[in-house]
Amino acid sequence: MQTRSIIGCIGVITILTLLTSMLASATETPLPVRSKTLLTLHWTDAQGAASKTRLTLQDLDNLPQTTRTLELPESLGMKGRHSWQGVSMSELIKLSGRSAESVRVVALNGYYASVPFDDLNNYDPLVAYRRDGKTLSIREKGPIILIYPFNKFKVLNQQTYINRSVWQINEIHIE
Amino acid sequence: MLFKNPTPSGWLTEGLLVAVILMAAATLFALRITQLEMNNSAAPNQHHDLWHATNITLELHNLARVARQASTANDPQDAIDELAVRFEVLRSMLSPSELSPQTPQTLIQLLPNAQQTFNTITERLDTWSYRLENSANPLQVAAEVAAQTDNLAESMRHVVLAVHIASTNAQDQNRITHHQRFAMLNWILLALLVGISVLVVKLIKDRQVMKRLSAHLESLNKRLEFRVSRRTRQLAESKALLMFILDASPSEAALVNAESGDVLFINKTLLDKLGLNTAPDRLFLKDLLVDTHKGEVFVDELEQYGRVDNWEAQVMPHKPYWSSLSAKLVEIEGKLAHLLWGFDVSEHRKLLDLLETQANTDSLTQLYNRRAFYKFGEQVLDGCKRYDHPCSVLMIDIDHFKKINDTYGHAVGDEAICSLSRTLRETLREADIIGRMGGEEFAVLLPHTDREQMLESAERLRQAVAERPVQSAAGEVPMSISIGAAVFGAHHSTTLEQMLVAADDALYRAKTAGRNRVEI
Numbered sequence: 001m002q003t004r005s006i007i008g009c010i011g012v013i014t015i016l017t018l019l020t021s022m023l024a025s026a027t028e029t030p031l032p033v034r035s036k037t038l039l040t041l042h043w044t045d046a047q048g049a050a051s052k053t054r055l056t057l058q059d060l061d062n063l064p065q066t067t068r069t070l071e072l073p074e075s076l077g078m079k080g081r082h083s084w085q086g087v088s089m090s091e092l093i094k095l096s097g098r099s100a101e102s103v104r105v106v107a108l109n110g111y112y113a114s115v116p117f118d119d120l121n122n123y124d125p126l127v128a129y130r131r132d133g134k135t136l137s138i139r140e141k142g143p144i145i146l147i148y149p150f151n152k153f154k155v156l157n158q159q160t161y162i163n164r165s166v167w168q169i170n171e172i173h174i175e
Numbered sequence: 176m177l178f179k180n181p182t183p184s185g186w187l188t189e190g191l192l193v194a195v196i197l198m199a200a201a202t203l204f205a206l207r208i209t210q211l212e213m214n215n216s217a218a219p220n221q222h223h224d225l226w227h228a229t230n231i232t233l234e235l236h237n238l239a240r241v242a243r244q245a246s247t248a249n250d251p252q253d254a255i256d257e258l259a260v261r262f263e264v265l266r267s268m269l270s271p272s273e274l275s276p277q278t279p280q281t282l283i284q285l286l287p288n289a290q291q292t293f294n295t296i297t298e299r300l301d302t303w304s305y306r307l308e309n310s311a312n313p314l315q316v317a318a319e320v321a322a323q324t325d326n327l328a329e330s331m332r333h334v335v336l337a338v339h340i341a342s343t344n345a346q347d348q349n350r351i352t353h354h355q356r357f358a359m360l361n362w363i364l365l366a367l368l369v370g371i372s373v374l375v376v377k378l379i380k381d382r383q384v385m386k387r388l389s390a391h392l393e394s395l396n397k398r399l400e401f402r403v404s405r406r407t408r409q410l411a412e413s414k415a416l417l418m419f420i421l422d423a424s425p426s427e428a429a430l431v432n433a434e435s436g437d438v439l440f441i442n443k444t445l446l447d448k449l450g451l452n453t454a455p456d457r458l459f460l461k462d463l464l465v466d467t468h469k470g471e472v473f474v475d476e477l478e479q480y481g482r483v484d485n486w487e488a489q490v491m492p493h494k495p496y497w498s499s500l501s502a503k504l505v506e507i508e509g510k511l512a513h514l515l516w517g518f519d520v521s522e523h524r525k526l527l528d529l530l531e532t533q534a535n536t537d538s539l540t541q542l543y544n545r546r547a548f549y550k551f552g553e554q555v556l557d558g559c560k561r562y563d564h565p566c567s568v569l570m571i572d573i574d575h576f577k578k579i580n581d582t583y584g585h586a587v588g589d590e591a592i593c594s595l596s597r598t599l600r601e602t603l604r605e606a607d608i609i610g611r612m613g614g615e616e617f618a619v620l621l622p623h624t625d626r627e628q629m630l631e632s633a634e635r636l637r638q639a640v641a642e643r644p645v646q647s648a649a650g651e652v653p654m655s656i657s658i659g660a661a662v663f664g665a666h667h668s669t670t671l672e673q674m675l676v677a678a679d680d681a682l683y684r685a686k687t688a689g690r691n692r693v694e695i
Contacts, residue, residue, distance in 0.1 A: 075219055108264045110233060138263035139270060159219040168264065 038129065038143050043096040043174040053095060057135065063087045063095075066126055070151040075162055077141075084147045086128035090120050096174050105146055105164075106171035108138065113164045114175075115146070123148055123156065127169070141167035191377055198370045205363045208356055227268070228289070228338045231296075232331040234265045239324035245317035255313045258320070262304045269297050286341060289334040296327055427498070427517035431458050432510060433478075439512060448491055448519075460502065460513050465489040477502045477513065487520060496521040537611040539589060540596035548610025552620045552671045555608055559622050560668075567629035567662040568671075569619040570678040571595075571636070574655045574690040576615035579645075587647040591615075591654055594645045602639050603632065618675060626662045626695075633658045633693045641691060655691035657682055662695070 037054040045051045069083045093100050103120070106112040119125060126147040129135060136142025145167045150156050238261045245254035306316045418440070421428050427445035431438050436457040446454065460477070461470030469488055477483045486500040501516040535547035543551060559566040573579070573591060580588040592615060599609050599617065608620040621629055637658055644651035659682025663669045685694035 073218060108260065109230060109268065110237070111230075138260065139267040141267065157218055162219050168267070 039127075039169065040171045041092065041095060041174070042171060043098050043100075045098070051096070055095075057129070060087055060129060064091050066091075068126055068128075068147060068149060070147075070149065072147070072165070073150055073157065073162055076165055076167075078145075082131050083133070084126060084128035084145070085130035085133070086126050086144070086147070089115070089125050089127055089146070092127055092172065093120070093174055098174055100174045102175050104173040104175055105166040105169055106173065107166050108168040108170050111166060111168075113166050115164050119148075119164070123153060125149075125164075127172075138168060144169035187377070191374065194370050194373065198367055201363045201366055205360055208360060212356065224338050225335070225342050228331065228335045231265070231268050232328055232335055234261070234268060235296075235324050235328040235331060237261060238265060239321055239328070242317045242321035242324065246314055246321065251314060254317070255307065258313075258317055259304070259307060262300055262307070266297070266300050266304070269293055269300070286334070286337050289337055292327075292330045292334050295330070299323065299327065425519075427515070427519075429458060429513075429515045430505075430507070431460070431513050431515070432507075433504070433513050434511065439507060445517065448494075448496075448517075450493065460515055462492075463490050463515075463517075465492050465495045473500065473502070474513075477504055490517060497524045540593055540611050542596050542599070542617075543608065543610040545610060545612050548608060548612065548618055548620075549671065551608050552610070552618075555606075555620055555622045556671050556674075564623045565625040565662065566674075567621040567624045567626070567660060568674040568678045569621065569629070569633055569636075570612075570659040570661075570675065570682040571599075571617040571619065571656050572682055572686070573615040574657055574686075579652060579654070583647060583649055583652055587645065587649065587652060588615075590647055591645045591652065594643065594654070595640060595656065598639050598643060599636070602636050618678070620671070624662075629660055629662050630693065630695070633660055637691065637693055657685040657690050658693045659683065659685055660693060660695045 036056060038057050038060060039055045040052055041055060042050065042052045064087065065085060066088050067083055067085045069081065071081045072078050089103065093103065100120075101117050103115045103117075104112055105115055115125065126149075127144055128147045129142070129144045131140070136145070146165055146169060148156050148161050148165055150161075238258075241254070241258050241261050245251065245258050248254035303316060303320055307313050310316050421440070422443045424442060425444060427448055428440070428442045429438065429445050430440040436459045438454050438456065438458050441454045441458065446452070449455070461467065461474045464470035464473060466489065473483060473486060473488070481504045483500065483502045487497060488500060489495045490498045490500070497520045499518040499520045501518075503514045505512050505514050535543055535550070537544045556566060573595060576588065576591065579591055592611075595617065596609075596611070599619065603609060603619060603621075606622055608622075610618050612618045621632060624632065637656060640654060640656045644653045659678045659680065661674050661677035661681060663674060681694040685692050688694060
């Protein structure tokens, strides 16, 4: 009885997987080109002038990589346990050569959130752009998602940190 | 006294028990409600449908702006790329996973008009997206987008409104649910508070009762202890007194276990008689008696009748004396015991013996007196009759005794009588019974003696007297006796009295015949 139900389950899952992959291929958008700008980093330099740098996939890949495997809170709408690969926010800020009080993370959809500097020290959020080894399309909430280590810190399980977990990131402002 | 009305108290206790059970059930229920709330609030789960609908609207306006800019842009390719990104962003907002992050159904999905609007926008987007990529003139597509997005934004405005109303309603529904739950918790807690208060009151009351009870009990205990100690003291005193009396008693007293012989008590007098300084471990009554058989009979009788009174027996085998023993079977601490009283009667015995001897003996001659002669003579005569043996009797009288008395005085008369008694004793056998019948007259019973033997004995006697004068201060005084004899065969059923009468007759004849002779 149990074996039969398990076999049934496996069958359903296989069919579902096939369907999703077919759908995905039908609506697939072109993956970001390696030379295309993925993320723009804005800051104010020592002289008070606004500076920025554009980072391509290539540039990001050249930075020190971090991988975290965890399950995000349900309200973020990205179910399942995934391996997230990207650059630590602290590493990214080093590119500016400035110390930051907070970081404003801006998304393509107009959403933005301020990440205080304490978060960088305490939780070391990850600027992830690969999920299970693959880059993310805009429909998949890509190209970049800020991943807090929800699995390591119980205190992160509140709306404040869910609000700071920005997806579809395309700009980061060091302030 | 402390519980004047036990029934209401019992009723109260049972009621409280039921109340406690109800309280426990209510607590469980409250706990369940709290757990449900806790689980619901375990993770952040805010609905952001309104934000979402608004965001889609804003994005539509943004799309319109980008599309308009594209038609007038210097670098059409960048504008087209930007437009494609906007398509993707808007499309990602409309994807089902985005609309329902946690639950399969959100408010938006419950609103048919909203769903309709979303479908329309999705279809348009897909069409534009495809055409933008494949059309030869993307700028025309951009112009088309710019023209149509305003309408779509307008329909989204309705959706935002509908979502706002539905969302506030849902929030209010949530509020009502919460209010109801907290109201219920409030009542349960209130009931618990009341229950606990009643319990506390009851506990305090019980405690007061307990205090009163324990105080009462304590006073009772003290009184009891006092009584017990007084009683113990009294008992000890009376026991000591009893022991003193028993120890001081001239009687011997002992209390021993009937079976084991363990000595429970023994008094000083008995210890002295036993020749001991301290009480022995064991003592058996039967061993106290000199005659072992009699000892066993004594104990048997004691066990059969429960008591023995005034048994006279010789006790103390190592140093016998006569004692009057009384014993009683008693029960001491569930075990049978023998209580023995002994009273030394040896002095009494001695006195009795002396009295008897005195009663049977003639004080002058130490021979049997008349009473004793008859008493023992009858016994001997009976013995002779039983064995068919002959028997003889002699009556002896001193010749001219009055003359001796008158001539030499009474002292010499008494000496004559004593002399005759000595001669009688020396001459006759041990078995012969000699009695002084009165004055100078004596009687002798010769058992197992026939006529010949009797005559021989009588003659020998007469001669012996005749040959031995009485020694007195005035010199030797000659003396003779006359003897009257009687003999009877065993077949004659003759009494001693008859025989004596016959002998007396013969004595008379001897006197008349001239004295100093034997007549039959």
